[in-house]
Amino acid sequence: MGMMQEFKAFAIKGNVIDLAVGVIIGAAFSKIVDSMVQDLIMPVAGKLLGGLDFSNYYIPLNNQGTQLALAEAKKAGAVFAYGSFITILLNFIILAFIIFQMVRAINKAKKEEPAPAAEPAPTPEEVILLREIRDSLRK
Template sequence: MGMMQEFKAFASKGNVVDLAVGVIIGAAFGKIVDSLVGDIVMPIVGRIFGGLDFSNYYLPLNGQAATMTLVEAKKAGAVLAYGNFITISLNFLILAFIIFQMVRLFNKMKKDEPVAEAPPAVTPEDVLLLREIRDALRK
């Protein structure tokens, strides 16, 4: 079998296509969650804590004053951007919670599906014969 035929067989398998679709949808979903965190959740959290903008919280590591914005401080030297870390961590927690809820919903839907009972296993003929011999010997 040629390499192109092998590749076609590999790419047309259901698992590969499902994985590709999952990655594309996951990337798009990640952007939605980034927007949710950055545009909705963090402004509310910042408002609760006195109008704080977590994305500009940093500690300068080169002795400069911490009065600049994060972008300006990064241009001036090394910074420890812990506010950005807080934002990304919150983003992860929200994404993980949403995915957990989705998996939980799918598992619940699977449980609700009726499971077809397997027919009783047919006893092999040699086992039946051995049982008859056993019963005859008991008598």
């Protein structure tokens, strides 16, 4: 029973729950970014580059032609699907940039303003007496 209680204490800790929430939100956010890239950015990029569809760019690794759609070409044999890789790489870059901006904003919010300079500590009485002796010896 000791191990079960130890596991329960571990699972209920705030860090584990925060991590679970972060993973769930991250997965949902990843779907949003994926949709943005596939449905908004890649069609515009394809149109600018002459109506090309990046998702269907591939090099067949057998003797088939490149006239087939990517899904059909995969069924026919091995393919080097670099168009899909470009799309996924773009997803990653956008997601990494957004996360970087979020961390940057959080770090700026966490920065505390420098505390006002504290008043100097009162000078000890011995130092005051030594200064008075020094000044009298100079005279």
